[in-house]
Amino acid sequence: MNGSLEDVMNSSRIWLGRHNEEFARSLPAGSIVLDAGAGSQPYRHLFDHCIYEAADFEMVDKEYAKSTYVCDLSSIPVAEARFDAIVLNQVLEHLSDPVAVLQEMHRVLKDGGTMICSAPLFYEEHEQPYDFFRYTQFAWRHLLGNAGFEIISLDWMEGYLGTVAYQMETASKHLPRGAKNIAPGALGVAAVPLLASVRIACRHLARVFYRLDAQQKYTQSGFPKNYIVVAKKLFVARQAA
Ligand SMILES: C[S@@+](CC[C@H](N)C(=O)[O-])C[C@H]1O[C@@H](n2cnc3c(N)ncnc32)[C@H](O)[C@@H]1O
Incomplete structure (x- = not known):
């Protein structure tokens, strides 16, 4: 880095x-x-x-x-x-x-x-x-x-945007893939596309949030x-x- x-x-x-x-x-x-x-x-x-x-x-x-x-x-x-x-x-x-x-x-x-x-x-x-x-x-x-x-x-x-960016980055890597890993039966199957979309969204949003955090530290709430x-x-x- x-x-x-x-x-x-x-x-x-x-x-x-x-x-x-x-x-x-x-x-x-x-x-x-x-x-x-x-x-x-x-x-x-x-x-x-x-x-x-x-x-x-x-x-x-x-x-x-x-x-x-x-x-x-x-x-x-x-x-x-x-x-x-x-x-x-x-x-x-x-x-x-x-x-x-x-x-x-x-x-x-x-x-x-x-x-x-x-x-x-x-x-x-x-x-x-x-x-x-x-x-x-x-x-x-x-x-x-x-x-x-x-x-x-x-x-x-x-700032908190940096913390959230990190959470989104890790979610994009670690959210489970494959119906059986998510939930039993039809619920797991139904959740596959949802988690796939969340992973993709998190990957892109993490970049945006890291950039925002590097510009300005938001410290009024969060951690x-x-x-x-x-x-x-x-x-x-x-x-x-
Ligand atoms: C996460 S790295 C941080 C390295 C560097 N300070 C930086 O900011 O990139 C932690 C470092 O502490 C060293 N370290 C951990 N415990 C130690 C100990 N008890 N005595 C000496 N060095 C230690 C590790 O070898 C490692 O290089």
Whole structure:
């Protein structure tokens, strides 16, 4: 997904790109940035003015970019307060122990350092078997607050049209085909053309809704697919030895 408006199939990636771009622009040149759970490092180019390092455990059967640290995110082999900023995109749902990882993010971040995080509220299982949780806005506040972060912003990552587009996209792929799979007897037979039409309509409407969502985020009702959060490490009063 390159995020261009010509091929809007998943507006969430477009919004994720925009939010990360804004976060990257807020960092002074030379900042040391950790992309935690970086995967293929799709946002690396946004941090060209920074010193970019990536950590990932590389356990999923997929293509990875070369990580600086191949490790579990609950134990990163660096000294405390190494990083000025952390990028934690689409990772928290994959962690069996998110509390331990947020504590580790807190350890490796400088006082006053910032972190951008995103994770789904509503999304199908993926990267199995490493898929454990979905996060509400209240979970974000609870987990980040307990780990010693102050929330700077907490937003819907995409608008409700993006959520509906995703529902329509998945319906176009997963609605059952074949009378026996739908309902027993004549009802199943009668429903075949109905579901076929719904599948086709959903496929086309999903494209339209993704394009609309990429243009403007509608947040007045409904719910997002993801939340996106920017948080800051609170200053830690250290005891004199
Ligand atoms: C959905 S991908 C997101 C990748 C990238 N951040 C992005 O936005 O495209 C989640 C990534 O987290 C990594 N990951 C999951 N659990 C991890 C853990 N406990 N320690 C280190 N990396 C982990 C996976 O290997 C995967 O690359």
